[in-house]
Amino acid sequence: MTARSLRIALTVLTVAGLGIAGYLTYVHYAEVQPVCTAGDSCIKVQSSVYSELAGVPVALIGLLGYVSILGLLLARESENTRFAMMALTLVGFAFSGYLTYRELCSIHAICEWCATSAAILTVMAPLSVWRYLRDAPTLPTPGASHSLERPPAGRSRLYST
Amino acid sequence: MSRVKVQLEPENLTRKQRRDHARARRKALEEAEAAATVRQARLRLLGIVVAVVVVGIVVVFLAAGGGAKHGIPASKAEQSSVVHEVSDLVGGIPQRANVLGVPTAPVTLQYFGDLECPVCRAFTLSALPSIIGRWVRGGELKIEYRSLETATREPEVFKAQQLAALAAGRQDRMWNFIETFYHEQGEEDSGYATESYIQGIASQVPGLDLMRWTSDRGDATLSNQLVSDGQAASAANLNGTPAFLIGRSGGTTSKLEPSSFTEPGSFNEAIAKLAKS
Numbered sequence: 034m035t036a037r038s039l040r041i042a043l044t045v046l047t048v049a050g051l052g053i054a055g056y057l058t059y060v061h062y063a064e065v066q067p068v069c070t071a072g073d074s075c076i077k078v079q080s081s082v083y084s085e086l087a088g089v090p091v092a093l094i095g096l097l098g099y100v101s102i103l104g105l106l107l108a109r110e111s112e113n114t115r116f117a118m119m120a121l122t123l124v125g126f127a128f129s130g131y132l133t134y135r136e137l138c139s140i141h142a143i144c145e146w147c148a149t150s151a152a153i154l155t156v157m158a159p160l161s162v163w164r165y166l167r168d169a170p171t172l173p174t175p176g177a178s179h180s181l182e183r184p185p186a187g188r189s190r191l192y193s194t
Numbered sequence: 195m196s197r198v199k200v201q202l203e204p205e206n207l208t209r210k211q212r213r214d215h216a217r218a219r220r221k222a223l224e225e226a227e228a229a230a231t232v233r234q235a236r237l238r239l240l241g242i243v244v245a246v247v248v249v250g251i252v253v254v255f256l257a258a259g260g261g262a263k264h265g266i267p268a269s270k271a272e273q274s275s276v277v278h279e280v281s282d283l284v285g286g287i288p289q290r291a292n293v294l295g296v297p298t299a300p301v302t303l304q305y306f307g308d309l310e311c312p313v314c315r316a317f318t319l320s321a322l323p324s325i326i327g328r329w330v331r332g333g334e335l336k337i338e339y340r341s342l343e344t345a346t347r348e349p350e351v352f353k354a355q356q357l358a359a360l361a362a363g364r365q366d367r368m369w370n371f372i373e374t375f376y377h378e379q380g381e382e383d384s385g386y387a388t389e390s391y392i393q394g395i396a397s398q399v400p401g402l403d404l405m406r407w408t409s410d411r412g413d414a415t416l417s418n419q420l421v422s423d424g425q426a427a428s429a430a431n432l433n434g435t436p437a438f439l440i441g442r443s444g445g446t447t448s449k450l451e452p453s454s455f456t457e458p459g460s461f462n463e464a465i466a467k468l469a470k471s
Contacts (some may be wrong), residue, residue: 062453064453064457064459066452066453066454066460071450072433073434073437074434076452076454076455077313077434077455078449079454080313080315080317080320080455080456081312081314081316081455082312082315082316083376086254095358102418116236116239119240119243120243123243123244123247124247124250126255127247127248127250127251128251129250129255131251131255138382138383139382140312140313140314141345141434142313142343142434152208162240165236166236166237166240167238169466171451
């Protein structure tokens with residue numbers, strides 16, 4: 034998978050997650066019933082004490098997370114953006130894992146929107162870790178002793194993996 | 195692991211060419227070392243991120259934990275605070291068996307719950323007080339509490355706790371018992387609903403004759419009521435708690451599916467509509 038196709042895949046996943054988190058945030062503030070094929074499971078999850086963290090709706094936290102990730106994907110790619118992206122997706126993955134545990138073991142109801150978002154982050158987390166680790170760093174050049182940027186296109190690579 | 199590609203040196207190279215080759219090889223090795231260093235730095239950062247994330251989740255798990263205090267408070271002052279809160283909510287409202295509200299109220303809401311269900315707790319502590327204050331106190335609604343086993347793992351535990359509530363209803367104090375139970379609900383799956391816990395809840399219900407309550411808990415009529423509640427839930431296709439049936443008192447009921455269990459909006463709309471009809 035090329036760096037470009039990986040970035041596109043991550044962007045598509047992020048946009049999907051953004052849509053879900055945006056919808057759940059709307060549902061929370063508009064106090065409307067979420068579309069749910071599994072009866073009132075989504076309402077139970079949305080109404081549970083676990084739907085907020087320190088008074089902030091977890092849907093809003095997710096929305097902000099996805100917006101940040103999308104911003105990083107659309108920004109000029111660098112070592113820092115790849116690192117931040119990896120860190121954010123790992124945080125998102127762990128948090129959605131915690132929420133899924135609460136759904137299964139505390140609320141006894143699964144919100145399909147939340148489950149889909151968790152699945153998206155489960156795919157994104159390893160992809161962003163792989164993206165961060167796999168890209169070859171730029172070799173040190175005079176005047177830029179710790180540059181980790183990718184080599185310019187066309188530059189020969191002296192090593193392979 | 196990086197591998198350096200090095201061309202073999204022909205033996206007939208000039209001194210300058212050998213020097214160039216040596217320089218290129220040295221440069222390649224330096225670059226490979228630099229790349230390995232960067233990768234190690236990345237792996238180290240990844241390890242730090244993973245550690246921070248794990249610590250963060252543990253903190254959320256322990257601190258958030260639903261954001262609720264669990265179980266019967268240890269101090270008498272805290273217990274007294276719960277008793278006052280419950281008395282303020284249901285005090286002065288007629289109770290009879292499992293019903294809260296005046297018998298002539300035009301609208302009846304059946305609330306199917308499991309005393310160990312955390313979502314029922316959220317509903318009882320968030321949306322229900324507003325519904326009671328506005329509609330039950332106003333004489334337009336009565337609420338019937340009915341039992342449906344969902345969150346409680348052990349059928350025997352479910353039976354014991356729900357029968358304890360129904361037995362309090364024999365003294366028209368079921369709603370005090372229910373409210374106190376939900377206020378002091380323990381951590382799910384912790385096995386907190388022991389006999390001692392149930393008696394602790396009962397002891398916080400003002401005016402409850404504990405001797406009589408203990409005796410009533412073994413009444414077969416109450417056990418039959420539990421069975422009847424379960425059958426009513428099945429007939430209405432209710433498979434989770436909290437669940438609600440609503441209708442004109444004495445008439446047919448229909449399932450109420452609120453948009454939220456913590457906001458009273460959907461309940462207010464349904465009750466207002468039925469009260470006018």
